[in-house]
Amino acid sequence: MANPIPIVQMTGIIKRFGQTTALAAVDLAITEGEVHALVGENGAGKSTLMHILAGIVQADHGQISIRGNPVTIDSVEEANKLGIGMVHQHFMLLPSLTVAENLTLGREPKRRGFFDRAAAKKAVTDLGERYDLHVNPHVRVSELSVGDLQRLEILRALYRGADILILDEPTGVLTPQETQGLFRVIRELKRDGKTTLFISHKLEEVIEIADTITVLRDGHVTGKPQPTMTDSQEIARLMVGRDVFLEFERPQLSQGAALLEVAGLCGKGVNGITFNVYANEIVGIAGVTGNGQTELADLIAGIQTTQAGTIKFSGKDVTRDSVAQRRAASLAYIPEDRNKQGLAPDGGISDNLLMGAHSRPPLIKRGILNTAAIRQRTEMLIQKFSIKTKNANNAANTLSGGNAQRIVVARELADNKPLIVAAQPTRGIDIAACEFVRDALVQRRNAGAGVLLISADLGEVMSISDRILVIYRGKIIGEVAGKEARADDLGLLMAGITNVNVSG
Numbered sequence: 232m233a234n235p236i237p238i239v240q241m242t243g244i245i246k247r248f249g250q251t252t253a254l255a256a257v258d259l260a261i262t263e264g265e266v267h268a269l270v271g272e273n274g275a276g277k278s279t280l281m282h283i284l285a286g287i288v289q290a291d292h293g294q295i296s297i298r299g300n301p302v303t304i305d306s307v308e309e310a311n312k313l314g315i316g317m318v319h320q321h322f323m324l325l326p327s328l329t330v331a332e333n334l335t336l337g338r339e340p341k342r343r344g345f346f347d348r349a350a351a352k353k354a355v356t357d358l359g360e361r362y363d364l365h366v367n368p369h370v371r372v373s374e375l376s377v378g379d380l381q382r383l384e385i386l387r388a389l390y391r392g393a394d395i396l397i398l399d400e401p402t403g404v405l406t407p408q409e410t411q412g413l414f415r416v417i418r419e420l421k422r423d424g425k426t427t428l429f430i431s432h433k434l435e436e437v438i439e440i441a442d443t444i445t446v447l448r449d450g451h452v453t454g455k456p457q458p459t460m461t462d463s464q465e466i467a468r469l470m471v472g473r474d475v476f477l478e479f480e481r482p483q484l485s486q487g488a489a490l491l492e493v494a495g496l497c498g499k500g501v502n503g504i505t506f507n508v509y510a511n512e513i514v515g516i517a518g519v520t521g522n523g524q525t526e527l528a529d530l531i532a533g534i535q536t537t538q539a540g541t542i543k544f545s546g547k548d549v550t551r552d553s554v555a556q557r558r559a560a561s562l563a564y565i566p567e568d569r570n571k572q573g574l575a576p577d578g579g580i581s582d583n584l585l586m587g588a589h590s591r592p593p594l595i596k597r598g599i600l601n602t603a604a605i606r607q608r609t610e611m612l613i614q615k616f617s618i619k620t621k622n623a624n625n626a627a628n629t630l631s632g633g634n635a636q637r638i639v640v641a642r643e644l645a646d647n648k649p650l651i652v653a654a655q656p657t658r659g660i661d662i663a664a665c666e667f668v669r670d671a672l673v674q675r676r677n678a679g680a681g682v683l684l685i686s687a688d689l690g691e692v693m694s695i696s697d698r699i700l701v702i703y704r705g706k707i708i709g710e711v712a713g714k715e716a717r718a719d720d721l722g723l724l725m726a727g728i729t730n731v732n733v734s735g
């Protein structure tokens with residue numbers, strides 16, 4: 232085929248937010264029917280570039296052509312008309328409405344002037360059949376799993392006639408199995424001639440699914456590595472400008488005192504769990520999402536109520552203690568859902584970084600906030616965790632997704648607490664930052680902390696855990712020494728198959 236006209240051509244796109252240059256003259260050409268991946272560090276400008284294409288944000292300069300025709304995309308409506316649909320990093324569905332209602336919102340099928348429920352339901356099932364995207368049309372969105380939410384978002388874009396689909400970090404919250412399901416959908420869309428733009432931090436996945444890769448760094452395109460010719464190392468280097476893969480310094484340490492003792496723990500989703508975490512170790516929890524790991528973390532943090540069993544921190548029973556008491560005593564908690572539990576999105580970056588520390592010296596002196604100390608500590612954390620912001624007084628919701636996650640991690644690791652519960656600590660953050668967070672956890676372990684690591688990323692669990700516990704339907708069904716763990720065997724255990732010799 233002789234050089235076809237790109238379906239999307241973005242030329243010289245510039246976008247500034249105050250003093251931040253999010254995009255500095257970016258050129259991007261997308262071929263019809265391809266799967267085009269956008270990768271780059273947190274804050275590189277990926278979401279902003281896609282928001283411009285989807286009509287959510289307007290560029291300061293630059294041109295966009297669709298199928299060779301210059302266009303002005305000044306609203307989401309306009310983007311929809313051009314066949315562009317976006318699935319967001321944070322879902323934008325209305326939780327109290329049903330699947331069918333959400334799907335058709337704003338484009339309701341009508342019958343004699345009323346919402347045509349049957350037609351809406353048919354739309355969900357027809358599209359679902361065609362693209363292997365099955366979601367029950369009658370359930371309320373508040374009851375859906377993240378995988379379902381995402382399928383619904385994709386269905387909604389298709390319902391609106393999108394043939395250029397933008398997926399912003401669609402796999403960030405998915406299990407490996409769900410990710411493979413999504414990839415089947417993307418391949419199906421491709422067979423149908425649709426074009427997919429895909430943002431991801433998981434470079435192995437990008438290499439697997441993408442026809443073309445564009446790497447962004449600091450608002451510039453820094454490379455277009457060929458998926459068939461490249462590897463994660465090279466892509467990461469283009470993203471960051473240096474080598475990023477760390478060898479974790481993990482000296483053999485003998486188990487110290489018990490820092491966390493969980494005995495016979497029962498609560499919502501957790502059916503009698505017993506284990507300890509000792510000083511100088513990282514205990515990883517491996518499991519398919521939805522088997523009680525979120526609930527386990529929330530029980531330990533005190534966010535959910537314990538129905539039976541006990542929780543001890545350093546020998547002291549905290550089962551009846553409040554969240555604040557547990558955290559004051561000894562617990563650092565990186566919650567899974569940073570938007571709901573980890574951050575006050577409208578609050579300032581500095582306030583979010585220091586939350587909790589505000590009420591203690593040295594940030595407070597004789598009842599008065601010590602502004603110099605506050606500024607110093609904020610600056611130190613921003614530096615140490617490479618949080619990309621021009622002004623620490625800006626609201627946390629002006630940060631890119633990954634930079635918001637870094638705030639939570641920075642705040643929780645700042646105080647050197649002895650016990651760390653880290654739930655999905657690297658979700659949504661770029662590969663260099665993943666390595667950084669893992670290294671920070673390993674360093675805390677080396678310094679005598681106990682770490683409970685809950686992660687849907689089996690590679691992550693295997694790379695830094697001293698022991699791995701496998702959770703299945705709210706119970707621990709196996710334990711493997713970190714060094715001896717093999718992904719295949721863990722995978723079987725995670726599926727609930729226990730008659731495997733895991734350390735052979």
Ligand SMILES: Nc1ncnc2c1ncn2[C@@H]1O[C@H](COP(=O)(O)OP(=O)(O)OP(=O)(O)O)[C@@H](O)[C@H]1O
Nearest residue numbers: 248253273274275276277278279629630631632633
């Ligand atoms: N509404 C806004 N106000 C101020 N700054 C913003 C706004 N939206 C984005 N930015 C800034 O623009 C830059 C690019 O952000 P963007 O969200 O595009 O990054 P990203 O590549 O998607 O990162 P991530 O991988 O973390 O999601 C960041 O420095 C971000 O803080």
Ligand SMILES: [Mg+2]
Nearest residue numbers: 277278631632
């Ligand atoms: Mg983003």
